[in-house]
Amino acid sequence: MAQPVITLSNLSKKYRDAYAIEEISLDIEKGDFYGFVGPNGAGKSTTMRILLGLIQATEGEARVFNQPVTTQTSSILARIGYIPSEVVFYDYLTVRETILFSARLRGSDETILAESQRLMDKFNIDANKKIKALSLGNRKKVSIICALQHQPDLYIFDEPTSGLDPLMQAVFWEEMQERHQKGATIFVSSHNLTEVQRYCTKAAIISEGKIISAGPMEELRKTSVKRVVIQGITAIPELEEQMKDMQQTQDGISFLYQDTLAQLMTVLYSYKDNILDLSIVEPDLEEVFRHFYVTDKEMRDD
């Protein structure tokens, strides 16, 4: 039977007169590899900070391991690995000292120390460098190692791959896939739906503080949006309202289309003498959400 690990019930956080998140409800179960996707300012960090007990919700409830985060914060934190979106360390410590400091907070037994060494090797980080001399991406690696070294039951990661180069992003996701296979529960935020689609088994899409879609990845993929690529014509005025992301190609057009295929085919039939080629394919999930679910304002902010 599914075991709840994170349960958010009608969770809201209000700053002055604006909601950062509004009535968010979400269930994350043991063994889920759960992506949390949305543009800048959507409410991802706010949700995660509430889960960590760093800020308090205005309304609703957040439970982790079936306990309320507001009263059981320490026992919950002992079982979590957390990566904040912005990494803050003591600048004068070295990488090794920082990682050891974090390990000591977790009891620093032999297993943790061996694991931190393995991770430093895997993420290719110079343990003797001072934190203040590190690039943003290398600071991120230290943050990742601090969150992974004690092998917790639950990982809450706020944009862990931002600042990492593509090679290191791949190393990170590979490490998380291995941990997921061993039974870990992972809740990870990202701006990038494509990377979440690739690695996570479930996802929630958040926009302007509200969850607009959530569930298993294969369910999210089932939208009625298609990408249509046509050679031979440069416009279809009759379909203007249903077409998004219209691009002129060398010899035609490419666009996202959301309506019945019957209507599309009926209209295209009237262009049959000019159409040289036609393809209708599943679009990338990222472009679907960008063009159909995320508001124009958020796209400008992103």
Ligand SMILES: Nc1ncnc2c1ncn2[C@@H]1O[C@H](COP(=O)(O)OP(=O)(O)OP(=O)(O)O)[C@@H](O)[C@H]1O
């Ligand atoms: N301390 C605060 N005071 C006032 N407003 C805040 C505060 N913290 C967050 N907000 C607002 O709440 C909203 C959600 O912010 P949040 O940081 O949770 O978004 P996010 O999805 O994590 O964005 P990003 O991807 O940029 O990190 C934003 O409109 C933000 O301006």
